[in-house]
Amino acid sequence: EIVLTQSPGTLSLSPGERATLSCRASQSVGSSYLAWYQQKPGQAPRLLIYGASSRATGIPDRFSGSGSGTDFTLTISRLEPEDFAVYYCHQYGSSPWTFGQGTKVEIK
Amino acid sequence: QITLKESGPTLVKPTQTLTLTCTFSGFSLSTSGVGVGWIRQPPGKALEWLALIYWDDDKRYSPSLKSRLTITKDTSENQVVLTMTNMDPVDTATYYCAHSRYSIFDYWGQGTLVTVSS
Numbered sequence: 361e362i363v364l365t366q367s368p369g370t371l372s373l374s375p376g377e378r379a380t381l382s383c384r385a386s387q388s389v390g391s392s393y394l395a396w397y398q399q400k401p402g403q404a405p406r407l408l409i410y411g412a413s414s415r416a417t418g419i420p421d422r423f424s425g426s427g428s429g430t431d432f433t434l435t436i437s438r439l440e441p442e443d444f445a446v447y448y449c450h451q452y453g454s455s456p457w458t459f460g461q462g463t464k465v466e467i468k
Numbered sequence: 469q470i471t472l473k474e475s476g477p478t479l480v481k482p483t484q485t486l487t488l489t490c491t492f493s494g495f496s497l498s499t500s501g502v503g504v505g506w507i508r509q510p511p512g513k514a515l516e517w518l519a520l521i522y523w524d525d526d527k528r529y530s531p532s533l534k535s536r537l538t539i540t541k542d543t544s545e546n547q548v549v550l551t552m553t554n555m556d557p558v559d560t561a562t563y564y565c566a567h568s569r570y571s572i573f574d575y576w577g578q579g580t581l582v583t584v585s586s
Contacts, residue, residue, distance in 0.1 A: 361531070395572060397515075404564055404576035405515065416574060448515055452571040455528045457505075457517040 362387055362451050364460035372468040379436040381463045383449035388429045393453030396425055396434045399462075400445045408447075409434060439465070470494035472504075472565050472577035479583050480555050486582060490548040490565030497523055497543045503568035504548040506539065508561040509579075516561075520568060521548060557584045 363386040373379055383394070392412035397405035407416040409425035412432055422437040436443055444467050449460040476488035490504055497504060505520035519539040520528045529537050538551045548565060562581045566573035 393571070404579055405573075406576075407572070407574045410572045410574070450515070450573070452573075456530050457520070457528075457571070459507075459515040459517065461514045 361456055362389065362454060362458050364449050364451060364458055366447075366449055366460035366463045368463060369461075370464045370466060372466050373439055374468045375439050375441055377439050379434075379439055379443070379465055381434040381436075381447055381449075381465075383427075383432040383434070383460050385430045385432070385451060389432075389451045390453035392428050393451060394425075394427070394432050395450045395452065396423075397448045397450060398443075398445050399448065405448060436465075441467075470567050470575040472567060472575060474563060474565050474577045474580040476563075476580060476582065478581060479585065481586050482556055482584060484555050486550075486552045486555050486559070488550045488552075488563055488565075488580065488582075490550070490577060492546050492548070492565075492567065495567060497521075497541050497546070497548070499523055501570050503571070504541065505566050505568050505573055506548075506550045506563060507566060507573070507576075508559075508563045510558075510561040513561075518552075518563075519550060520571070522568075555584045560584045 365384045367382045394412045396409040399405045413425045446462045472492040503522040506518040521539045536553045541548045562579040564579045565577045567575040
């Protein structure tokens with residue numbers, strides 16, 4: 361099973377700042393089958409990024425993903441008020457599919 | 469427009485079997501590459517993948533829960549059913565179903581909170 365470790369646990373930033381979230385896998389994620397989700401309180405997760413770097417439909421270009429192998433990054437170039445949420449990485453390259461423990465992006 | 473909705477009991481007793489139904493629209497589960505998965509989230513905790521069924525009836529399960537889970541599909545009714553046996557209070561969570569395109573969960577239902585308590 362591939363274990364995904366996200367860091368930091370909490371990121372305290374102000375609107376307009378840049379957010380950099382990390383996701384490290386315990387073994388290589390095949391074919392960069394790595395996705396990122398955003399979740400707000402009381403809502404279902406929303407797909408942001410798949411294939412490590414492809415934006416899902418309707419996702420603003422301030423969200424970008426990068427990385428390969430075992431190290432992946434989600435970058436939000438300039439935080440908007442609606443971006444404060446919890447973010448999860450998820451690997452779907454090998455069964456069992458796994459999620460990271462999440463990074464909370466909170467308003468400083 | 470793809471939509472999914474979970475339904476089932478909100479409260480189950482320990483040792484009982486949970487049956488959840490995912491009713492969907494906007495896609496067919498007979499289309500190549502398509503699947504429906506189940507993911508749960510205990511209150512205040514992270515997401516946990518449970519099971520996934522593909523258009524060709526290939527089924528995958530979380531190894532830690534495999535002995536307790538069964539996933540089936542009814543293509544004509546646009547439904548996927550998940551059963552989980554021997555429920556325990558630690559299984560209290562919001563259960564989501566999600567559309568999968570080549571294993572990517574791109575559309576999610578709103579989720580249903582299941583509480584396990586006597």
